[in-house]
Amino acid sequence: MSRVRTLLRTAVGLKFVVAVTGLVLFAWVAMHMLGNLKTFLGPAEIDAYAAGLKTLGAPFVPHGFALWGVRLLLLACLVAHVGCAAKLVARNRAARPIPYARYVPRESTFPARFMLVSGGILLVYVVLHVLHLTTGTILVDPFVEGKVYDNLARSFRNGAVALFYVGAVAVLALHLYHGVWSLFQTLGLDNPDRNRKLRAFAAISAIGLFAGFAAVPLAFLAGTLE
Numbered sequence: 341m342s343r344v345r346t347l348l349r350t351a352v353g354l355k356f357v358v359a360v361t362g363l364v365l366f367a368w369v370a371m372h373m374l375g376n377l378k379t380f381l382g383p384a385e386i387d388a389y390a391a392g393l394k395t396l397g398a399p400f401v402p403h404g405f406a407l408w409g410v411r412l413l414l415l416a417c418l419v420a421h422v423g424c425a426a427k428l429v430a431r432n433r434a435a436r437p438i439p440y441a442r443y444v445p446r447e448s449t450f451p452a453r454f455m456l457v458s459g460g461i462l463l464v465y466v467v468l469h470v471l472h473l474t475t476g477t478i479l480v481d482p483f484v485e486g487k488v489y490d491n492l493a494r495s496f497r498n499g500a501v502a503l504f505y506v507g508a509v510a511v512l513a514l515h516l517y518h519g520v521w522s523l524f525q526t527l528g529l530d531n532p533d534r535n536r537k538l539r540a541f542a543a544i545s546a547i548g549l550f551a552g553f554a555a556v557p558l559a560f561l562a563g564t565l566e
């Protein structure tokens with residue numbers, strides 16, 4: 341335990357935690373996006389898929405057990421990811437208490453400088469999203485538990501809600517583009533010979549996630565899905 345504490349006092353240790361938890365969150369987000377695409381197969385498919393998530397592991401584990409296990413794992417990863425990232429930012433700021441008179445970034449890209457802001461926006465988005473589509477407290481009326489397709493249709497026929505989602509997943513794509521690239525660097529996988537390929541992988545996965553997530557609200561808004 342004391343070794344873990346010692347590691348978490350170093351920048352390398354903090355970066356490692358941010359990278360590994362980021363990888364778990366990235367994998368879950370990719371699965372969520374692929375699952376959402378079942379909406380295009382119709383109400384029966386997406387509703388059965390959502391119901392299936394609740395009975396995951398049956399009959400060996402009680403109803404909802406595996407789902408709650410995944411939820412707790414994700415929450416732990418999110419807390420560790422945000423906590424260690426915040427600590428790294430605070431350390432960097434403490435190392436330069438007097439800001440640059442005029443900061444002109446030469447190497448960093450826009451997504452890299454936007455990480456703190458995009459991370460904050462995503463945190464707010466996840467809270468609103470759970471209140472919207474998991475508990476049905478906001479943005480959808482009436483909300484019917486288990487009727488995922490109808491809840492989505494009722495929500496995304498409203499242009500403001502659909503565009504809010506598209507904006508949020510654009511922010512997610514920017515966050516992931518830099519996050520995936522940083523992950524390769526933290527894990528020591530970057531190398532001048534393959535950096536172009538690693539950057540391309542980061543870009544393709546960010547664009548793919550954006551397109552996959554945005555497709556559902558845009559399809560309801562355009563009337564392709566009804």
Ligand code: HEM
Pocket residue numbers: 369372376390391411462466469470473474488492505509512553554556557
């Ligand atoms: C257009 C994009 C998205 C759509 C249509 C969508 C749809 C949904 C739906 C229908 C649920 C409820 C599932 C159920 O109760 O059975 C859900 C839950 C959730 N979504 Fe999304 N989602 C989108 C994007 C995202 C993104 C980008 C994130 C994370 C950054 C995210 C994180 C979550 C979380 C944390 C839950 C709660 C899971 C749980 O209750 O266990 N979603 N989403």
